[in-house]
Amino acid sequence: MTDTYSPIPELNLLAEFEGSVDDLYAAGFSLDTFGRDNTFLKDPELEARLILFAEANASGSLYALWRVDDRTDLATLPVAILGDEGGIHLVARDIREFLQFLASLEEEPCCDWDEPLGFRDSEPVPCRDEYLAWLDRNFGLAPLEDPYDSVEAALMELGKAFTTWIYPLIPDAVYSPCHELNLLWEFEESLDGDYAAGFGLAVEFGEYGYGEAPENPELAESLVPFAVANSSDALYVLWRVDDRTDLATLPVAMLSSEGEVHLIARDMREFLQFLASLDGEPWNDSGRIAFRDSEESPGREAYIAWLDRHFGLAPVDAPGTVVEAAQAELGERFAAWLAPRVGRA
Structure with missing residues (x-):
């Protein structure tokens, strides 16, 4: 490889370094032809926006630059x-x-449709120390404390734009078209236990995999399920109040197993605070939201820390205050919309 390996000076220096060592210097990694053929992606938008440049692991995963916009500095x-x-x-x-x-x-990274980015055992990396010295000498940079630090930073800064771009092209690439829920899915997958009373993201966003869909098709279409709400198979749903594209701004409701629908929060971030405040799981009590005792959530403190780190949010004093705020602002509109769809006067 020469200094004309790519239009990116940093990668040209890396190509020179790779040519100077005779073994692996980063787990699973080796440079490939910059801008190599990507027609296997079979979509003009993907082919135009993903520039392949390196092997990511021993089984054939690849690294690519994402043309998030038309900037000229590819680095x-x-x-x-x-x-x-x-x-x-x-x-x-x-x-x-x-x-x-x-x-x-x-370890080398691994990636598939069903799980967040993970890491698995790889071959030894004999030239890692040489690479660390090269990185410091050329850029004054050191390894991150954890490789996932850069992943999380990318998701926090660019995840919303990435979701907006990739979901229409490859829906399975992310959990949902809602950035906040995708971050929550990443967090949930990192834990072994529960983190909010009665809560768990649904297997498939938008699918009634738990509980039953409403009999009225219009109601089912306008209530988008995304999570289990309690041990009685109630669901949390987004209420498509209009045709807005930012789903994080939609109100959140709970659909009980009895078919009752209750407003929970005015938007997704308020809903995340609601979850952080739960001491018991929500349920339908004769047409109103109540809270009943449930097992302690071992991941609650981790969730509260995650909520603060990503959104600067904290639990509210009581989950009922979130419900009350949603009812005060949207309750009349919701009731008027709901009544003809559930056969109420």
């Missing part, structure tokens, strides 16, 4: 991984952060 483009088993995931906000990500890898 500032985000980096994504394309899993050999499927899936696509952001790993860094730009090339220099990506170089730190590589330096931090103890």
